[in-house]
Amino acid sequence: MKRDGQLISLWQDMPEHISRHMPAQADVVVVGGGITGISTALRLQREGKKCVILEAQNIGFGTTGGTTAHLNTLLDTPYYTIKDNFGQNNADLVFTLVSKALNLIEKNVIGYEIDCSFEWKDAYLFAHDKKQNNELDKIVESARLSGVNIDFCEQIPVPAVFEKAARLSGQAQIHATKYLYGIAEAFERMGGSIIQNCRVTDVIHEQDWTIVHASKGKIKTDHVVYATHTPPGVNVLHFEVAPYRSYVLAVTLADNNYPDALVYDLDEPYHYYRTQEVDGKKYLIFGGEDHKTGHLENTEYCFTKLESYLRKQYAIDEVAFKWSSQYFEPADGLPYIGHLPGNPSNVWVATGFGGNGMIYGTLTSCILTDLICKGESAHAQLFSPSRFKPVAGFSNIIKEGADAAAMLIGNKFAFEKIEGAVELACNEAKLVRFEGHSVGLYKNEEGKLFAVNPACPHISCNVCWNGAEKTWDCPCHGSRFSFTGELMTAPARKDLEVIERTEIKQK
Ligand SMILES: Cc1cc2nc3c(=O)[nH]c(=O)nc-3n(C[C@H](O)[C@H](O)[C@H](O)COP(=O)(O)OP(=O)(O)OC[C@H]3O[C@@H](n4cnc5c(N)ncnc54)[C@H](O)[C@@H]3O)c2cc1C
Incomplete structure (x- = not known):
């Protein structure tokens, strides 16, 4: 199974799914x-x-x-934020609805006999300084008020230093x-x-x-x-949504000390832990180091930081998988x-x-x-995509690929000229200015150079290099492209313009 990056996740070892015939x-x-x-x-x-x-x-x-397929009713957005933005009744309703969604996953697993290691788990949230203790208090109090079965506890199932912690039941996990x-x-x-x-x-x-x-x-x-x-x-x-990346390791442990729960700290960005068994082998899944898409070039460093953090807590035998992926944060x-x-x-x-x-x-x-x-849903209003005020004259301000034609580099210079002028090590990428134009360059392990016009065909923001996944990522709205310019992630609908070796191809 392919994914939208070079790194392989724990979930990708799946057979090819065969497509059906396209109906009219x-x-x-x-x-x-x-x-x-x-x-x-x-x-x-x-x-x-x-x-x-x-x-x-x-x-x-x-x-x-x-x-990482944690199934939570304790959400990333604390219930006090939901209450502040939407009122207490709606915070309670959100808890009811996400609980139903979690139960629906279990119902699907049972009803359709899906072998995906669905398991109910307790979850733990821990704080390690005064500021985090106060935040934990607020999270617990507001979650309880909305109906979450959460309470303070004295121990946590991971070997991390903490001052205060809370435990809740009724969470779950699956093989994604x-x-x-x-x-x-x-x-x-x-x-x-x-x-x-x-x-x-x-x-x-x-x-x-x-x-x-x-x-x-x-x-x-x-x-x-x-x-x-x-x-x-x-x-x-x-x-109304902002693209972020998050980083994950799946490691094996030398001492079998795998946590039997879902665990979260309160760092910013927070770290998340859980265990998954695949084909009889256990993995500790550990994630974090989130940042806005396109705001960091040396994304490999996020894995280094995750690993050194985890090594302080666990006897890691092998880092079996590491991968990153993108999510979209809502404004409210x-x-x-x-x-x-x-x-x-x-x-x-x-x-x-x-x-x-x-x-x-x-x-x-x-x-x-x-x-x-x-033709209706009792919850349509709460989740309505139109709940914010559209920007006046929006469609006049921004058009897809605004001035895209003007942004095309076209045959303004030959690929060979760039190759001669720019020095890059193997497996390195750079955005360079060349004869008045921005050019995105990547040299692969074999020394082959790939050149793209970095103007994202969505609304022409310049893409940034993502070293770990070897993709060009747009910091504005999260469009992503392979190093050859191929579109991987919406909202863009076209590939990046590719600067070809002998002729310039315009898309
Ligand atoms: C590292 C990480 C860990 C996470 N962990 C958790 C977790 O533990 N628990 C949790 O609840 N959530 C988690 N999330 C969030 C969750 O995984 C995602 O929100 C969810 O998978 C999104 O699913 P989706 O189907 O909406 O989108 P996607 O899975 O991104 O699917 C969208 C699909 O649309 C296709 N597509 C795009 N454009 C077109 C087009 N024009 N034509 C046809 N197809 C198109 C794409 O190829 C893609 O396959 C995590 C996110 C990250 C980044």
């Missing part, structure tokens, strides 16, 4: 084959809607293939892609179709129909769901699930999940199924 018509086209897209298509199909999932690469290619494949197979058994390597390029609305254009053909449909983690193209929602603490602003009423979206997308992606399946099948 569907009740609902779901764009994106991660937890959100597949959960939503499964629920809609069960309710009698004929659904098709179109996935640009392979199922699990996006963040679902790079997650085994669950994903399980619900994908259940969806197909009900008659749903998954088409992979099929990128949606446009959605055209005609009188009575919507036509989804994709790289493998077009489909007439009644509804379109963008389950692409962030919607492709330009949308006001891109100004809750995700955006519902009608996609600026589009006809049959276009839907779910984004801004932060670090709780396994739960919120599952919750999306309930909310969007109600909206599509019944």
